[in-house]
Amino acid sequence: MTEKIPVKDVTTGKVETYDLYAKREKIQVRSYQGLFKNIRLIGVGFLFLLYFGTAWIQWDGRQAVLWDLPARQFHIFSATFQPQDFFLLSFLLIICAFGLFFITVFAGRVWCGYTCPQTVWTWIFMWAERVTEGERNARIKLDKAPLSANKVLRKSAKHGIWLGVSLITALTFVGYFTPIRGLVVDTLTWQIGGWALFWVFFFTAATYINAGWLREQVCIYMCPYARFQSVMFDKDTLIVSYDAARGDPRGSRRKDADYKAAGLGDCIDCNVCVQVCPVGIDIRDGLQYECIGCAACVDACDEIMDKMNYPRGLIRYTTEHNLAGEETKILRPRLLGYGAALAIMIGLFIVTVGSLAQVSLDVERDRNVLYREVRGGNIENVYIVKIFNKSQQERTYSLSVEGHPELILEVPANRLSVEPSSLLQLPVNVQLDPGFMQGTNMPIVFRVTALDDDSISATSESRFLGPTVR
Incomplete structure (x- = not known):
């Protein structure tokens, strides 16, 4: 007789409903000190x-x-890149993506916690709140207080700093696309152009809204990284974690109390780790996708442990294997794979950038006439030659043509001088005795060479047309 699979009726139970979107609760972050905060401050100072x-x-x-x-033209110190070099930017973005994957597999969301612009500017805006409205409890009290001159003054000062930081950020960003010295002068004298004004206003508003009002909402709902990071995590990834085996059961106690005899763990349930979290989560509930790995809770908990004379590390950077008492494997296939791919791409990028030509040559046939017969019986073709000097110094070039030893090149000048990062366009004539024609369509190659350095050269292929030789 076949056994029946037991079935439990769940249709008669209570039906619970959940809101798909909950109204945002304002997060008031508490001040703290610690090692990881100092590391972040040094990093932020360097990035700024x-x-x-x-x-x-x-x-x-x-x-x-x-x-x-x-x-x-895109200038980066002594290098100048053209639109045809745009593939290098795509190459660089791919390298950054693999670098992010490598770091995430190894140490979780340290990018988010220490160097992400959203996080960095949010911390700056939080600092502005603290210096204008006071510490966490004072800010909460001020928000609940009725409108007064003191409240208006403090709020106005905060938003003034926010707008000032946003404006400086926007001017700097736009200054990478238009000379910043002229941009600042034009802005201060109200002579800024329409498009520049639009982009300065746009990035000022974006910085002010994202870092001042949206904050953790950007990390939780708008940033895709929070969603796909889990596919890169494994049990050997370094993450911020709460040691439940050591901390639970939680409970308040006096500093000199024998909490072990009372059956309590090291966690005194002070909630400081929650109060310092910029995304408002409780790390004691386990790993959550909202966590940005900033280690603010680590520093805050270590402060409390020091005050209680308990060992540090109740909340710390660790791995799931380590928390379970197992060995953590640093070198593992996924990490090695990302590392190898990253190293190969960085090497290829360096080689590609190092081998970029300092001069480019483009040759186009004059399409108004295929060929013509000139005095002396020679066949003549006309070409438009474009020489682009990619270097940062003026260079003089010579132009030659290859394909047959009897080809005659006529150019306006024997020495072609081109300004730095400039294009020289000129018509040239190529002649050949029809008796030397190899069919009606023969390949030729134009070559441009710098007179001061033979290694700086470029070539361009074209065709020489002529009549059928009988």
């Missing part, structure tokens, strides 16, 4: 110096880093 300082560096009489869209 890099972001705000690089735009003001001059290099050979121009801005060192400038994406000159009208001229279709």
